Amino acid sequence: MIQFSPYQSSVGILGGTAPxxxxxxxxxxxxxxxTNGLLQGIARTNGLYTVTVTVVDANGLTFSRVLQLNVxxxxxxxxxxxxxxxxxxxxxxxxxxxxxxxxxxxxxA
Numbered sequence: 001m002i003q004f005s006p007y008q009s010s011v012g013i014l015g016g017t018a019p020x021x022x023x024x025x026x027x028x029x030x031x032x033x034x035t036n037g038l039l040q041g042i043a044r045t046n047g048l049y050t051v052t053v054t055v056v057d058a059n060g061l062t063f064s065r066v067l068q069l070n071v072x073x074x075x076x077x078x079x080x081x082x083x084x085x086x087x088x089x090x091x092x093x094x095x096x097x098x099x100x101x102x103x104x105x106x107x108x109a
Contacts, residue, residue, distance in 0.1 A: 003046045011037030016057030026051040043071040
């Protein structure tokens with residue numbers, strides 16, 4: 001997952017007896033999990049997190065799984081003088097940014 005980017009995923013549960021209750025410990029700051037297993041939020045701190053997800057079924061049976069969540073910092077965007085001078089008020093689309101990155105790599109090669 002990318003730091004400062006919205007993230008959403010859900011825990012898949014097989015077996016046991018519904019309804020289930022899902023909890024988690026060790027989540028990155030800014031992330032949460034609801035009792036249905038929906039993991040969501042915006043991770044505020046990059047790093048490798050050891051998360052324990054616990055599921056309790058209707059009969060009280062408990063299952064836990066330890067997993068690693070890796071939060072990585074977003075890639076930096078280098079603003080060129082041409083971008084600053086000619087298009088200071090331009091709203092950049094992701095396609096334009098990727099195109100500029102591809103062209104700058106070709107020039108550097």
